[in-house]
């Protein structure tokens with residue numbers, strides 16, 4: 411495995427000063443910005459929608475990685491694509507239109523990903539694997555930051571990596587810190603979403619650098635930062 415991407419999740423940032431929080435992680439060398447969109451239906455929490463994403467799009471150069479935790483994402487997918495997202499994930503449990511959504515995402519030259527909850531079997535996404543750029547394996551129940559990493563999902567990452575159509579990127583999201591990131595990387599993940607571990611730390615820059623050191627300790631490729 412070579413490229414390892416660190417994706418701070420804005421869910422744990424201070425929403426009263428988003429621009430400043432984003433600038434801090436960008437300066438600290440984060441690779442992509444993870445944006446958790448929740449609708450109060452698919453998950454028991456509500457965060458923000460396209461209006462907020464559009465405003466913050468203008469404040470940073472970082473690629474946007476939008477994680478849609480909404481029912482029937484096909485209703486809103488184009489709103490996010492028009493803003494200029496580079497990665498877009500939707501949940502397989504939330505839709506019957508996965509193939510159409512992937513097609514739409516690709517029309518916008520955006521990377522397409524399907525997310526799966528910790529108890530969802532990978533068989534549910536195998537028909538789409540060849541068309542995806544990434545699979546997002548949830549390592550907590552979606553809805554809230556600050557939860558404990560669910561170890562049993564590591565087996566799912568290992569299985570995915572063995573599949574012939576496995577996309578280049580496997581993202582792991584939930585309960586990521588130095589220790590759990592290492593376990594997920596050893597299993598085959600290469601994009602690491604971390605919310606509370608990064609934004610609740612006193613030294614955001616050191617925390618991102620530590621995560622990078624841990625991950626690139628495993629990698630054959632040199633860290634770009």
Ligand SMILES: O=C(CO)[C@H](O)[C@H](O)COP(=O)(O)O
Nearest residue numbers: 552553555556584585605606
């Ligand atoms: O998708 C998510 C929750 O549904 C978040 O991306 C995730 O929980 C990140 O937060 P933390 O690193 O604190 O677990």
Ligand SMILES: [Fe+2]
Nearest residue numbers: 446477583603
């Ligand atoms: Fe997320």
